[in-house]
Amino acid sequence: MDKNWSEMNKEMQTLLSRKATFQEGIEKLLALREDVFEQITQIVMTFPEDAFYQMPFAGASGYHSKTLAYSIWHIFRIEDIVAHEMIAGDKQVLFEQGFRETVNSPIITTGNELSGDDITEFSRQLNVRELYRYAQAVMQSTNQILTRLEYPDLKRKFGDEMADKLRQSGCVSEDENAFWLIDYWCGKDVLGLIRMPFSRHWIMHVEAMRRIKNKLCSLARKGVDPVAYCGFSCNHCFLGAWCGSCRTAYNTCSFATTSPDGKCPNAVCCQAKGIDGCFECGLLEDCEKGFYTPTNDGANAAKAQALYIRKYGKKEFLKVQDRLHQKYDFAKTQEILGYDYREGLRILEEN
Numbered sequence: 001m002d003k004n005w006s007e008m009n010k011e012m013q014t015l016l017s018r019k020a021t022f023q024e025g026i027e028k029l030l031a032l033r034e035d036v037f038e039q040i041t042q043i044v045m046t047f048p049e050d051a052f053y054q055m056p057f058a059g060a061s062g063y064h065s066k067t068l069a070y071s072i073w074h075i076f077r078i079e080d081i082v083a084h085e086m087i088a089g090d091k092q093v094l095f096e097q098g099f100r101e102t103v104n105s106p107i108i109t110t111g112n113e114l115s116g117d118d119i120t121e122f123s124r125q126l127n128v129r130e131l132y133r134y135a136q137a138v139m140q141s142t143n144q145i146l147t148r149l150e151y152p153d154l155k156r157k158f159g160d161e162m163a164d165k166l167r168q169s170g171c172v173s174e175d176e177n178a179f180w181l182i183d184y185w186c187g188k189d190v191l192g193l194i195r196m197p198f199s200r201h202w203i204m205h206v207e208a209m210r211r212i213k214n215k216l217c218s219l220a221r222k223g224v225d226p227v228a229y230c231g232f233s234c235n236h237c238f239l240g241a242w243c244g245s246c247r248t249a250y251n252t253c254s255f256a257t258t259s260p261d262g263k264c265p266n267a268v269c270c271q272a273k274g275i276d277g278c279f280e281c282g283l284l285e286d287c288e289k290g291f292y293t294p295t296n297d298g299a300n301a302a303k304a305q306a307l308y309i310r311k312y313g314k315k316e317f318l319k320v321q322d323r324l325h326q327k328y329d330f331a332k333t334q335e336i337l338g339y340d341y342r343e344g345l346r347i348l349e350e351n
C-alpha cells in the first residue's frame with residue numbers, strides 16, 4: 001500500500017477509536033480521501049478517452065484486472081449506496097442529481113457481477129467526464145455525512161430490515177459475485193463502514209488504477225521516439241515508470257498533469273511551431289516555458305540536454321545518457337548536470 005496513505009489510514013483509525021480524538025479522526029479521514037481523490041482527478045484530466053476502457057491486466061486476479069472507468073464507477077456506486085441508503089437514509093446521488101442519465105451507465109449496480117469483456121463493453125459506454133462529476137458529487141456528499149457524525153454514531157448497526165431494503169433497491173446484483181455485499185455491509189457498524197468502503201476500499205482501487213495507468217503508459221511508449229520535446233530522455237527519466245511520453249496521448253509528465261489543459265507547454269509549443277523539439281528552436285537559450293520555468297529545478301538540465309541534442313543529435317545524446325547512468329547513481333538529471341545550462345552542456349560534452 002502507498003506508504004503515505006497507509007500511515008494516514010492507520011492514524012485515522014486510531015484517532016476515530018477514541019472519543020477525545022474522534023473529530024480529529026474525521027478530519028484525517030477527509031484529508032486522506034482528498035489525497036486519494038487527487039489521483040483520480042489527475043488520471044481523468046490527463047488520460048485519453050480510450051484509456052478508460054482498456055484492460056491491460058485482463059485475466060489477472062486482483063483489482064487491477066478491471067478498467068479505469070469501471071474502478072471509478074465501482075468505488076463511488078458502493079459509496080453512494082452505503083452512505084445514503086444505509087447511513088443517511090436518504091436518496092442516492094445517482095438518482096437525486098440526475099447522474100444516471102448523464103453518466104450513461106447501462107446498470108445501477110456496483111458492477112461486481114461483471115467480468116471480462118463485459119467490463120470493457122460497460123466501460124466503453126460510460127461518459128467519463130460525467131462519471132468523474134458523479135464521483136466528485138458522491139465524495140462531497142459523503143464528506144458532509146461524515147462531518148455530521150458524532151462519536152456514539154460509530155456503534156450504530158444495521159439489521160435485517162436494512163438488508164431487505166438493499167435487496168429491494170436493485171442496486172446490488174443478485175449474481176453470486178455481488179449479492180454477498182449486502183450481508184457484508186449489514187454485518188458492520190458505522191465505524192466498520194468508514195473503514196470499508198469509505199477509506200481502505202478507495203485506496204485499494206486507486207492503487208489498482210495506478211497500476212493500470214502505468215501499464216498503459218509503458219505500452220504507449222513502445223516504439224516511440226524516446227527524446228522528449230524539452231530535451232529529456234524518456235528512457236532515462238525518473239518519471240518513466242508512470243509517464244507515457246509527451247509524444248503520445250499518454251503524456252503525464254509533471255508539467256502536463258499540472259497544466260489546465262493536461263498538456264505539456266513545451267510539447268504544445270513545439271507542435272504549434274511544427275518542430276521536433278525545443279532543440280530546433282532559436283529561442284531555446286532564453287525560453288522560460290514549461291520545463292524551462294526558472295523555478296523548476298530541472299529547467300537548466302533540460303536546456304543543457306536540448307542544447308547538446310542541437311549540437312550532436314539524438315543518437316549521441318542517448319549514448320551520453322547511458323554513460324552517465326553507468327557512471328553515476330542518480331534519479332534526476334539535474335543532480336549531475338547542475339543548475340547552469342552552460343555548465344550542464346560542458347558536463348555532457350565531457351562524458
Ligand code: SF4
Nearest residue numbers: 232234237243246253
Ligand atoms: S516526463 Fe518527459 S522525459 Fe520523462 S517520461 Fe515523461 S515525457 Fe519523457
Ligand code: SF4
Nearest residue numbers: 269278281284287289
Ligand atoms: S519557445 Fe520555448 S517551448 Fe517553444 S519551442 Fe522554443 S524552446 Fe521550446
